[in-house]
Amino acid sequence: MSKGFRQTLCFNLTSESDDEIKNYVEEVWRHATRRSDANKRLAELIEQNAPPAARAPLADIERDEVRWTFNETREIGRKFARYLNLRKV
Numbered sequence: 001m002s003k004g005f006r007q008t009l010c011f012n013l014t015s016e017s018d019d020e021i022k023n024y025v026e027e028v029w030r031h032a033t034r035r036s037d038a039n040k041r042l043a044e045l046i047e048q049n050a051p052p053a054a055r056a057p058l059a060d061i062e063r064d065e066v067r068w069t070f071n072e073t074r075e076i077g078r079k080f081a082r083y084l085n086l087r088k089v
Helices: 003-008 015-047 052-083
Strands: none
Touching: 015 052
């Protein structure tokens, strides 16, 4: 994290927040990995001219992960608001 960012947003960190942030980063990683894996496998199936029925489950995973990411952009502020001191922004 850059010094400028730390000066803009002041975090009220505790061991609870550290755990919550760590768990959230792991959750984001799981979603990103799931989408990346599905994307790679889907590209392979498309290259092999696999039938739509074989590709559909992977496309569904990609759709679900994109939807999760989009929805998460609306939720992240709420999830971590108690750790942010926005008075200095």
